[in-house]
Amino acid sequence: MGKLFDLEAEGYFYTRLQNPTNDYVAAKIAEMEGGTAAMLTSSGQAANFMALFNICECGSHIVASASIYGGTFNLISVTMAKMGVEVTFLSPDCSDDELDAAFKENTRAVFGESIANPALTVFDIERFAKAAHAHGVPLIVDNTFPTPVNCNPIKWGADIVTHSTTKYMDGHVAAVGGAIVDSGNFDWMAHADKFPGLCTPDESYHGIIYAEKFGQAGAFITKCTSQLMRDFGCIQSPQNAFLLNLGLESLHVRMPKHVENGLAVAEFLEQHPKVKKVNYPGLKSDPYYERLKKYMPNGGCGVVSFEIEGGRKGAEEFMKKLKLAAIETHVADARTCCLNPATSTHRQMTEEQLLEAGIPAGLVRISCGLEDKRDLIADLEQALG
Ligand SMILES: *Cc1c(COP(=O)(O)O)cnc(C)c1O
16 A cells, blocks of 8 residues: 555555556557557546646646637636636637747646537648647647547647547447546656756655656556646546446547538538538638648538527527537537537527627537438438428
8 A cells, every 4th residue: 555655656545646457448549649658537527627727827828729628718818817827828729939939938838629529620730749849848638529430640740739538539428537637748857947846846746747757658547647636536437437438439430421421511611502611621722631641631510500590599499400410519419419509508698799709690509420421411402401
């Protein structure tokens, strides 16, 4: 027992810190991403928070893409701000000068989403990785939407990869969860002044220096587990990890089908007279098409968004008529689901505020499931009228 507490021996002694089911599933995700170590968290929110907080503290600064999931945007801009962590948000399409100028003395991480939820912008991973490394900090990429089946951020220079496993990885709305993967590529000791948590003794763990004792391959996840998981306790329940593992077993079969359905639906919508605009990086007309081809040659995901004629009312009427697609806030599931942000998640905003946020009132997000694409298109066709 003493050896386990001193991190001198490996073994299981308390589920909040480690348990065999979670370790089995985390190791599988690490391998899929090409990383050296991984851990599971209770949700995607917990994964992003812990990945950032493992290297940031009061007085640190983060450079983040502005095109990210709303929950992560709030986490960084509101809640982490209260902890004294500052952020600079940048357009994922900013100029090199703007990117360079965003870094400060106290910058500790760069953050972006490989395919952003819900904007569906594609992140230029290689470019942001180079900028991060030039400033001596790691790049963290949330790879939830494409999953490691379609995108491997580590291959393009990302140092840490995070997931909301709640989405495609689970794939059946069975369990909320998250994951953090370390590439093992970032040399913490070479930037020891920036990362005292990894490179100086942890007094709460008998003076262990994580980067020394566990090396580049293990330091990040060991510290995150033995310090942050110990203290915050947002562990994934082993039962949820078991369910997640069932989802992972079929992920490589499901993702190509989601992409096939997403593309078929996007192509159908693009030529429909009642549709003003379609966002889907797999479409040749999409501004992110070339970038998608580079990072995700087999396609990204099955989520499509489009603007319907008639604004809020047009979207409401269209969605009422849907028979197959369910109206849900959830996304990236085996079953097709859709959402009109203006009448749901962004309901409190005025028309002007919606436009400012880049969310037209008639925008509909449709997450294409695993049904036959002809059924999906037939449902959309009858609902568009
Ligand atoms: C859903 C989502 C999250 C948050 O994950 P939860 O499991 O809901 O906490 C984070 N990032 C992205 C890209 C997401 O889609």
